[in-house]
Amino acid sequence: MTAAADPLRIGILQTDSVRPEFVEKHGDYPDMFRALLTDAAAAAGLPTPEFVNYDVQHGEYPADPAECDGYVITGSRDSVYDPHPWIARLGDYVRELHEKQHKLIGICFGHQLVAHVLGGETGASAAGWAVGVHSSRLTATPPWLQPEGNGFALLSSHKDQVQRLPEDAELLAENDFCPFAAFTMGDHILALQGHPEFEKPYAEDLIRLRQELLGPEVYERGMASLADPIQRVEVGQWMLAFLRWRDDASTAGGEGRVRA
Numbered sequence: 001m002t003a004a005a006d007p008l009r010i011g012i013l014q015t016d017s018v019r020p021e022f023v024e025k026h027g028d029y030p031d032m033f034r035a036l037l038t039d040a041a042a043a044a045g046l047p048t049p050e051f052v053n054y055d056v057q058h059g060e061y062p063a064d065p066a067e068c069d070g071y072v073i074t075g076s077r078d079s080v081y082d083p084h085p086w087i088a089r090l091g092d093y094v095r096e097l098h099e100k101q102h103k104l105i106g107i108c109f110g111h112q113l114v115a116h117v118l119g120g121e122t123g124a125s126a127a128g129w130a131v132g133v134h135s136s137r138l139t140a141t142p143p144w145l146q147p148e149g150n151g152f153a154l155l156s157s158h159k160d161q162v163q164r165l166p167e168d169a170e171l172l173a174e175n176d177f178c179p180f181a182a183f184t185m186g187d188h189i190l191a192l193q194g195h196p197e198f199e200k201p202y203a204e205d206l207i208r209l210r211q212e213l214l215g216p217e218v219y220e221r222g223m224a225s226l227a228d229p230i231q232r233v234e235v236g237q238w239m240l241a242f243l244r245w246r247d248d249a250s251t252a253g254g255e256g257r258v259r260a
Contacts, residue, residue, distance in 0.1 A: 007047035011068035016076035029074045032197035040236025070103030070243040073110025080113040091117040101188040111191035119166035130156040132222030136173040136181040144245035152231040154194030155203040196235040
């Protein structure tokens with residue numbers, strides 16, 4: 001683990017790869033998270049994080065969770081309830097990180113997997129696909145959430161979503177399409193349905209690729225929404241602030257703090 005003044009060391013648990021025809025233009029998913037969190041650190045005046053990639057689809061894991069200050073689970077085209085051995089193993093790793101109260105952020109598939117394996121429920125939404133920009137309302141304002149805000153807009157690309165939260169989870173954000181848009185568990189798990197790592201050109205290419213699957217109404221609405229602003233960097237700052245947050249009140253009799 002890094003000392004307080006050092007950059008965060010973030011492990012990216014990669015659960016999928018960008019389609020080969022898009023990689024040259026957009027990079028792979030770990031590239032997107034590195035860009036997001038590097039931009040967020042610069043905006044917050046923080047040291048640039050260090051990143052380690054673990055291809056969990058092919059069995060790559062840290063030898064010890066302490067190798068990194070925290071982990072981020074990426075999105076995936078697979079469903080968390082698919083009977084793939086790599087998903088079952090990743091679910092076990094989520095349980096291990098939860099038991100050790102080690103920092104973990106789940107994005108889209110990662111958000112759904114955390115809920116699915118820790119007592120909640122994930123399934124296909126009756127409303128169908130969510131694509132393009134979706135705005136969410138904050139339902140809680142934890143002390144690490146800096147810069148402060150009332151809500152956020154992010155790019156989305158999902159049909160599955162969390163349908164029931166784990167018993168110990170706290171709802172963080174909701175929207176009309178996705179009632180459980182974000183949640184936390186203690187001060188060690190943060191889960192977000194939206195994609196802060198996506199930028200609009202990649203989202204546009206995905207929507208165009210899936211035009212026939214989405215149908216004309218969802219396709220046109222998603223494409224039109226790309227004109228709306230997103231809070232990519234701001235949510236990236238929240239992710240970094242969450243990873244740095246340490247609640248000392250229960251262990252040292254003090255107030256919670258954010259790492260320098």
